Amino acid sequence: NGRLRRSYKNDQARFNAYQEDYAYLIDALIAVYEATFQTKWLVEARRLTDIMIEQFWDEEEGGFFFTSNDHEELITRSKEYSDNATPSGNSVAVDILIKLTHIFNDERYREIATRVLNLLGKAVEKFPGGFGHMLGALDFYLARTKEIAIIGNPESDDTKALLEAIYQSYLPNKVVLVGDPMDTESSKLLPLLANRPMIDGKATAYVCENFTCKEPATSVCELVEQLKA
Structure with a gap:
């Protein structure tokens, strides 16, 4: 059962x-x-x-x-x-x-x-x-929980770089989801991944609160600045 x-x-x-x-x-x-x-x-x-x-x-x-x-x-x-x-x-x-x-x-x-x-x-x-x-x-x-979606191949270097930036920051109250663009099923099951494309073919981070997201970030510097806000 x-x-x-x-x-x-x-x-x-x-x-x-x-x-x-x-x-x-x-x-x-x-x-x-x-x-x-x-x-x-x-x-x-x-x-x-x-x-x-x-x-x-x-x-x-x-x-x-x-x-x-x-x-x-x-x-x-x-x-x-x-x-x-x-x-x-x-x-x-x-x-x-x-x-x-x-x-x-x-x-x-x-x-x-x-x-x-x-x-x-x-x-x-x-x-x-x-x-x-x-x-x-x-x-x-x-807390103002940060909901972070990373869109990219989990094994690619640019995705790993964004994830490393997240985990090097002190963010105790967060959820982090990763969506492979080739995996359409995950975006159906996880609302945070839905309708969030990669930008210019690069791994892309979306930093959100209550499912309202900031501008997508494709560089570590952009992401770090958004995480500090």
């Missing part, structure tokens, strides 16, 4: 995965995309996110339950919020939901992240040391 399992042993996967399992894997899939720029990883991240929302989201009070809707019956369904040695499933969920909002231009994800942040606002303010990852997600939520 396309859902995750918690454990695997002797060629057998057992037990429904918990919400944190989904959140951690989705976060990893987004990271794999950032390393490879293969759209399939974002497609899978979105699929699992929709399952996570369907199975774990508390529509009445907000927040994600630790166990799924069809988990064995418990006395109470708990929710994990505080960040310890590893971040809580809810903290990671807020972070990935904000990223996916910018990647897919889907405000539904941002609305869910907003409800979690509103739910925990007073607790985070009173005990900030217990919500390290959530505070990072809150910063991402409040």
